[in-house]
Amino acid sequence: MLTIRLSRVGKKNIPLYRVIISEKHKDLYGDCLEILGSYNPHTKELKINVEKTKYWISMGAGISNTVNNLLIEKKIIEGKKLKASKNRKSKKTPAPVSVASTTVVATPAPAKTEVAPIPAQAETMPASVAEPKTEQSAV
Numbered sequence: 473m474l475t476i477r478l479s480r481v482g483k484k485n486i487p488l489y490r491v492i493i494s495e496k497h498k499d500l501y502g503d504c505l506e507i508l509g510s511y512n513p514h515t516k517e518l519k520i521n522v523e524k525t526k527y528w529i530s531m532g533a534g535i536s537n538t539v540n541n542l543l544i545e546k547k548i549i550e551g552k553k554l555k556a557s558k559n560r561k562s563k564k565t566p567a568p569v570s571v572a573s574t575t576v577v578a579t580p581a582p583a584k585t586e587v588a589p590i591p592a593q594a595e596t597m598p599a600s601v602a603e604p605k606t607e608q609s610a611v
Contacts, residue, residue: 476528477536478511479504488512491520491539493528511542518542 475496482488489511494504508528509520525548529535535543537554544553 474505474528474531474533475536476508476525476533476539478538486514491518491525493533496534518546520546520548522548 473496474493476491476493477500478489479492479500480487481490490507491509491511492500492504493506493508494500494502498504506524506528508525509518511518511520520543525543529549537556540549540551541553541556543549544551
């Protein structure tokens with residue numbers, strides 16, 4: 473499926489974006505079918521070829537949420553804005569759980585089984601193994 477989306481270009485910490493059309497699962501930095509325009513997030517300037525963009529949309533190309541919102545802002549297409557970023561879990565502590573909403577279910581403890589003790593067997597070891605010999609140095 474073809475998708476109209478942004479591809480990042482520009483220097484480190486100074487992002488600039490190209491509006492491109494490419495396969496949805498293809499790498500953003502690889503080959504694309506066509507460059508439709510550019511977007512500068514610092515000046516909020518969108519330069520785009522409107523005719524080519526409308527052509528690809530009429531041919532069934534999808535639009536990423538960010539590009540969709542940009543096109544709606546510039547009144548190139550009509551529609552509702554979409555949520556562009558994913559929800560990320562915050563690292564805040566979870567809200568306290570009320571005691572009334574928590575139910576405790578008692579489960580029976582597993583039955584203990586009796587194990588007969590094993591009688592101790594006297595091990596017979598040779599005296600040389602039982603007590604290691606120590607060498608005494610003659611001074």
